[in-house]
Amino acid sequence: MAEKVNMMNLSTQSNPTQSLHDEAHELRKEILEVLYQTGGGHYGGCLSVIDLLLTLYRTQIKCNPTFATHPDRDRLILSKGHAALALYAVLKKLNFHQVPLDQYADFDSPLEGHPDMTALAGIDFSTGSLGQGLSAALGMAYSLPKQVNIWTILGDGECQEGQVWEAAMLAGNMKTSNLKAVVDNNRFQEWGWAEIDDQIPPPVSNFRDKWQAFGWHVIECDGHNFDELIQAFQTMVEIQDKPVVLIANTIKGKGVPLIEKSPKQFHCNQVDQDEHTRIMQEYRS
């Protein structure tokens, strides 16, 4: 399909004044405050995915907040749309929008409960009904020049959706090399399977093998180690013969021990003032 790419005005949105670590710390704090102020939400998934989102935008995704719909920009689809607040926080930090985050999911707010491309600049595709983001990303990757990378972040629980594997199979068959998938592999879902022999089974068994069997190049790294993430994303971009998936091993609720210890409770939760105070104390310490 189209082959000419106009890179003018497109670049990664690096931040020379702040480290990824400090920036992620700031965004996590903002997410925790906003979730408390707005009546709760997806603590666990927002905190597990934020390092992935931030690192991608700061080091790989070529875009421009001033030209948010530039046709040759890289795309990012947050297929696990329930972590919308994390995406909104990153996009705000990148100046895609200036909507106060405490308007999250309010009536008539562009910060819809799940990402809405018709409501907010910088959202490359609407998500929320799990399993559809990889397919939409595949459609984009198929249509756009190979130099344009299409990134999508899935949840590991989301990968129980059959549609994910429909897309994975076709992408593998077509060797769609500009399709880059990242799995926020926090190993928990909302309710999850019952324990077997005192072990909670992962959302998808033999996960790495499955992606490989579908014709994908598979990389794995610590999803909260910025050096590893930077290296992994760079490797993903350099792979040009087939689609590539990064299994980013993350911690649900990363950064707050109270939340990390109760991933099921904090998949989507509302906290009272005392709990919020404790969360913020733990976060600062």
Place this chain on the structure above:
Amino acid sequence: MKKLAEEVGLQLTNIADKYPDISVLDGDLADSDGAFYFADAYPERFLMSGISEQNMISMAAGMASTGKRPFAFSFAAFLCYRAYDQIRVSICQTKMPVTLVGSHAGGLAGRNGKTHTAVNDMAVMLTLPDMQVWAPADNDDVTYMLSQIMSYSEPAYIRASRAPIGEQHALGGRPSELRWVFPKRKINIVSCGIASQWSKQVIEQLHLQGCDIGLLHCLHVNQVEQLQDELADSEQLIVIEDHCKLGGLASLIQMLDIKAHISGFGWPISFCGKSGDDEQLREAYGLSQEQLVKAIIKLHFTNIKSASSKIVEQV
């Protein structure tokens, strides 16, 4: 003669040079749903996306977000039901200009039987935001419909029946969103899709018996305001549709602010599809030409009941 979806595939191929953004996806039914014309002529713009309608629909939406105009072909049942959430979320909520071409729409799926019928496809598609539902009845409709679809940027669903249609099936008159095939009268039949072919035949019989009755064919079913205007002064409306009686054209017309009494002929809610020839199926559910003529005379032309019995005898 060709199935209507085949005519869509052929005419889409004929306009593809004019619209270089048109792409076609198909769920491995290209030889049955008409996509093969495009696949043969434009292989670089055709994607056999596998027997995976959910992925195909979201993928088409992703393509549309980059400026393409994807047409996704399959049987209506597999688009509307298997991929409904993908149509709802990836296409309608995003307002992506993806066109769904559903072949074998309605209750007549031949020997395929119940799994391949789509008797409430309009019900599920008309209730999606911004989804434009088109129900062509002849080849002229297909030409007009494709030009209209390409002139705007909205989600669209084409419900195409399996019945073969040829030049001899031209309804007559000028194709439009709504077309008076027989001039408006106090009593009018309203129909869409293949049922407009049925309706035309029914009215030809009725006219022979002196029954004065008009026929409005609805190609673009969503045209509620136009329907309101066209039907405002009717006294009796008879809706004939190859669709479940609930949720289709009759239900849409019942929403209008009009004074006319409305009676509807379609598949009963309990009908989940069945193998068989078109005529066998229609007769089994009171939708054959003779049954419709008789029923309409009984309902609306009581003064010529004797003529009714004559018609039945003739048939």
